[in-house]
Amino acid sequence: MRACGVDPSGLRFAGSGPWALLTGCMETDMERSENTDNPTIEQYDQPTGGWGSVKSLLSHAKDEGMLASTLWATLQKQNKADGYQCVSCSWAKPAEPHTFEYCENGAKATIWETTPKRCDREFFAKHTVSELLEWTDHDLEKQGRLTTPMRYDRTLDQYVPVKWEDAFREIAAELNAIDPKSAVFYVSGRAALETSHMWQLMARIYGSNNLPDSSNMCHESTSVGLPESIGSPVGTVTLDDFDQCDMMFFFGHNTGTNAPRLLHWVQEARKRGAPVITFNPVLERGLMRFKNPQSPTEMLSPDEGTKMSSDYYQVRGGGDIAAMTGIAKAVFALDDAAQETGRPRVLDVDFIETHCHGFDEFERFVRQADWDEIVRCSGLPRDELEHVGRVYAKAEKVIGNYGMGLTQHRHGIENVQMLVNLLLMRGMMGKPGAGISPIRGHSNVQGQRTVGITEKLKLIPVEKFEEFYGFTVPKEDGLDTIGTCEGILDGSVKAFVALGGNFSRAIPDTARMEDAWRRMRLNVQISTKLNRNHLLTAEINYILPCIGRIERDTQASGPQTVSMEDSTACIHASFGHREPASRELLSEPKIVAELAKALVPGKSTVPWDEWVGDYAKVRDAIERAYPTDFRDFNKRMGTPGGFHRDIGASYREWRTESGKANFLTPDTFDVDPDIDTTSADVLRLITLRSNDQFNTTIYGYDDRLRGVFGTRMVILMNEEDMQRLGLRNDDRVDVQTHTDDGIVRKVEDYRVHAWAMPKGNCGGYYPELNALLPLWHHSKRAHVPAAKSIPVRLTKRGRQAAA
Ligand SMILES: Nc1nc2c(c(=O)[nH]1)N[C@H]1C(S)=C(S)[C@@H](COP(=O)(O)OP(=O)(O)OC[C@H]3O[C@@H](n4cnc5c(=O)[nH]c(N)nc54)[C@H](O)[C@@H]3O)O[C@H]1N2
Ligand SMILES: Nc1nc2c(c(=O)[nH]1)N[C@H]1C(S)=C(S)[C@@H](COP(=O)(O)OP(=O)(O)OC[C@H]3O[C@@H](n4cnc5c(=O)[nH]c(N)nc54)[C@H](O)[C@@H]3O)O[C@H]1N2
Ligand SMILES: [Mo]
Numbered sequence: 001m002r003a004c005g006v007d008p009s010g011l012r013f014a015g016s017g018p019w020a021l022l023t024g025c026m027e028t029d030m031e032r033s034e035n036t037d038n039p040t041i042e043q044y045d046q047p048t049g050g051w052g053s054v055k056s057l058l059s060h061a062k063d064e065g066m067l068a069s070t071l072w073a074t075l076q077k078q079n080k081a082d083g084y085q086c087v088s089c090s091w092a093k094p095a096e097p098h099t100f101e102y103c104e105n106g107a108k109a110t111i112w113e114t115t116p117k118r119c120d121r122e123f124f125a126k127h128t129v130s131e132l133l134e135w136t137d138h139d140l141e142k143q144g145r146l147t148t149p150m151r152y153d154r155t156l157d158q159y160v161p162v163k164w165e166d167a168f169r170e171i172a173a174e175l176n177a178i179d180p181k182s183a184v185f186y187v188s189g190r191a192a193l194e195t196s197h198m199w200q201l202m203a204r205i206y207g208s209n210n211l212p213d214s215s216n217m218c219h220e221s222t223s224v225g226l227p228e229s230i231g232s233p234v235g236t237v238t239l240d241d242f243d244q245c246d247m248m249f250f251f252g253h254n255t256g257t258n259a260p261r262l263l264h265w266v267q268e269a270r271k272r273g274a275p276v277i278t279f280n281p282v283l284e285r286g287l288m289r290f291k292n293p294q295s296p297t298e299m300l301s302p303d304e305g306t307k308m309s310s311d312y313y314q315v316r317g318g319g320d321i322a323a324m325t326g327i328a329k330a331v332f333a334l335d336d337a338a339q340e341t342g343r344p345r346v347l348d349v350d351f352i353e354t355h356c357h358g359f360d361e362f363e364r365f366v367r368q369a370d371w372d373e374i375v376r377c378s379g380l381p382r383d384e385l386e387h388v389g390r391v392y393a394k395a396e397k398v399i400g401n402y403g404m405g406l407t408q409h410r411h412g413i414e415n416v417q418m419l420v421n422l423l424l425m426r427g428m429m430g431k432p433g434a435g436i437s438p439i440r441g442h443s444n445v446q447g448q449r450t451v452g453i454t455e456k457l458k459l460i461p462v463e464k465f466e467e468f469y470g471f472t473v474p475k476e477d478g479l480d481t482i483g484t485c486e487g488i489l490d491g492s493v494k495a496f497v498a499l500g501g502n503f504s505r506a507i508p509d510t511a512r513m514e515d516a517w518r519r520m521r522l523n524v525q526i527s528t529k530l531n532r533n534h535l536l537t538a539e540i541n542y543i544l545p546c547i548g549r550i551e552r553d554t555q556a557s558g559p560q561t562v563s564m565e566d567s568t569a570c571i572h573a574s575f576g577h578r579e580p581a582s583r584e585l586l587s588e589p590k591i592v593a594e595l596a597k598a599l600v601p602g603k604s605t606v607p608w609d610e611w612v613g614d615y616a617k618v619r620d621a622i623e624r625a626y627p628t629d630f631r632d633f634n635k636r637m638g639t640p641g642g643f644h645r646d647i648g649a650s651y652r653e654w655r656t657e658s659g660k661a662n663f664l665t666p667d668t669f670d671v672d673p674d675i676d677t678t679s680a681d682v683l684r685l686i687t688l689r690s691n692d693q694f695n696t697t698i699y700g701y702d703d704r705l706r707g708v709f710g711t712r713m714v715i716l717m718n719e720e721d722m723q724r725l726g727l728r729n730d731d732r733v734d735v736q737t738h739t740d741d742g743i744v745r746k747v748e749d750y751r752v753h754a755w756a757m758p759k760g761n762c763g764g765y766y767p768e769l770n771a772l773l774p775l776w777h778h779s780k781r782a783h784v785p786a787a788k789s790i791p792v793r794l795t796k797r798g799r800q801a802a803a
Helices: 018-026 050-063 068-075 104-114 121-126 137-141 164-176 193-206 220-230 239-244 262-271 296-300 320-341 349-355 359-368 371-378 382-394 412-424 445-450 462-469 481-490 510-517 588-599 608-613 615-625 719-724 768-772
Strands: 150-153 158-161 183-187 247-251 276-279 289-291 311-313 398-402 435-438 495-499 522-527 540-545 562-565 570-574 683-688 714-717 732-737 746-754 761-765 790-796
Touching: 050 104, 050 296, 068 104, 121 158, 150 164, 164 495, 164 522, 164 540, 164 588, 183 193, 183 481, 193 445, 193 462, 193 495, 193 562, 193 588, 193 615, 220 412, 220 435, 239 262, 247 412, 262 276, 262 289, 276 382, 311 382, 320 359, 320 371, 320 382, 320 412, 371 382, 398 412, 412 435, 445 562, 462 615, 481 510, 510 768, 588 608, 608 615, 683 768, 714 719, 719 746, 732 768, 746 768, 761 768, 768 790
Parallel strands: 183 495, 247 276, 247 398, 276 311, 398 435, 495 522, 522 540, 683 761, 714 746
Antiparallel strands: 150 158, 150 540, 562 570, 683 790, 714 761, 732 746, 732 790
16 A cells, blocks of 8 residues: 555644644554565656645655654754754745745655664674675665764775774875875765865865866756856845746746745745746646645645646757747747837837847847747747747746756756846846746755855955965866766776765766776765765775764854755755764764864964864855855844845846846757757657655655656656557666767666657656766766756667667
């Protein structure tokens, strides 16, 4: 049975919402598909949220052996001004939070971090690394929280405990024995602003700007694209704008799974009658139907929940520039008609004249574009795109939301810039209720960039760092994620030090990268849970376990607060309250400070001990380096809803070279230069996240919102493509990348299943499919791997691939 045994009808509510049922429900019998022998796949047709959400969460808690009362007490503090910021996604936190300011997936992330399970020294004594390498991602992290610093012992093929001070001394000695340019300091997007600022200073003092972060695989297309367009590296909207908008676009974001709290604002907008227009090759339930699990009335109502997208367009993967060109073309036609009949203009002519640059070229491109080509590349009919144009032309306050469906492409930057063009033509930028909204991933990935985590020198205040701390910042750009991978492959990168994440699993070309990884000298992983990257042993390896954000962090001056920046550029304090998972754990700032003291003693005037004794001093240092964004940092960080950074574009101050908002016209809407469109057998594979995963962390084998239960080894594809390729549901296939670089990239024994998806596309889960993604297949300038567009061929098992 997959249900938790709660009958939604006839329930009485003790508290102010169905989550109040948590305590009672924990005792009921719940089961998930831990058993992967009998998977079932059937497209899900229930609303997102609703009872499915409650059941899923409860079953996860039960599975981790969590006490209902403990979980309940913890969740009360999630996303509250006096509590901790959720460790899952980076969606904004309102000034007046709900009693339950969390979602199913945020709560799952909390359960995952606060689990009573422990991956301790006894565990490592029982298992060799070779044995653990055979385990799945799920089983590795499922062992629970890491408790003890460990060093790899090659003769035993095991991790064995090491004293913290020995670990710091030995790691520092290793790093000091090599050229700093051959060491890399990776950051996954979770570490706080304080830790991140210290981390990048440590790396630069040591002599390396090699600071790749998860953002390089994620929203780097935004970080490169938006500054060129509007002079801001981040989005321009805040929650106030969401409260006011009268229309929204969603391009390539799976909101129901990846930022579920945002659904509340979408639902409110829909209730106000605002159209929500979605472009996504996959029908994602969250943007179709939603029931608010916080609302008893909605939960008990037999209806199907709110219709979230007024219109949902299954654009062909990579077809967004074509689709947006079609919409823009329709807007120009409406504007022409308005001029002919003397009605008000549809274009915001004043805005374009006063604020914009490059409009004429954009207009030429759109007017010259051929409808047949638009229809062919987008896969959408002309009259539908014209309909969108009419809806858009009527709206006054429009927000353009987007996610990985735009950024993870060869033309990721152009995708982002085209959405900006679409907004600019109607003046939808820098006024209340309107703007661009990149929906960011990790809970502090945006903030890390703000305080100096970047390989690009032009993005940091070099002179200030040098003046404040008396050292010389190396004067050439460092390595980003792609550069790091290339360096590991060619042997020039010798040491990898990670502040969180699971780099080797998240990157492209995983099989090749894993082999190369073992040739490195040093692999250091600061982390909370065991993952595959710990097991890919270099010559010397350390696991340094840290306390998590939900846990109490006590230093010399007492309990500490940290801070992070959300997707809308608001900065919040976060205060952990739970007992740390083990007494041996150190906080992330403490680990960075101790490592820095061992690595770069006397090489700067950074007062590491003083900073780590009182994180408020690190915040003062951040304010000193970035005075505009962080004015009165310590005072303002408790502001309910966070304090907003200074984003010029949100009030029409364009910090671009032209001093204007730039229309940046794409060369072409050709979908992907690497895909061989002449061969009908080549499909474009879109790598997806399931509802039971956070990036490489696999909570379980169910993707409830898509109706896939008990397996991740599945390729979802268009039914006509299946027929053409002679495939039926549940047939087994091998999947091979279609390239001519002489490297065979293949995954075996996947099951295929028909899915509502455009012809020529297919979908499957990341990170397992990363073995198929060539390292060179990335956005040209942003270097974001094109994870949404991998050319593949399928071969039925037991049969040779069609030539
Ligand atoms: N629960 C949970 N929450 C998360 C994460 C998680 O793994 N689990 N990850 C976090 C992180 S780091 C990030 S970056 C975000 C990711 O959140 P998303 O940006 O939603 O990323 P994906 O899950 O990769 O899904 C992207 C969506 O784009 C669609 N898509 C694919 N190709 C195209 C295309 O060519 N055009 C269009 N229009 N759409 C396309 C896909 O069908 C999918 O619905 O979520 C964050 N939040
Ligand atoms: N094919 C394909 N590849 C992709 C993507 C895709 O859509 N498709 N998405 C890309 C994106 S958007 C991203 S962001 C990357 C994600 O790449 P990463 O950020 O590198 O990966 P995560 O899976 O988030 O990292 C999980 C690990 O982080 C550690 N961890 C968790 N919490 C903490 C903490 O508080 N402190 C510390 N120090 N460690 C902690 C745990 O040990 C856990 O095993 O993957 C990218 N790769
Ligand atoms: Mo991400």
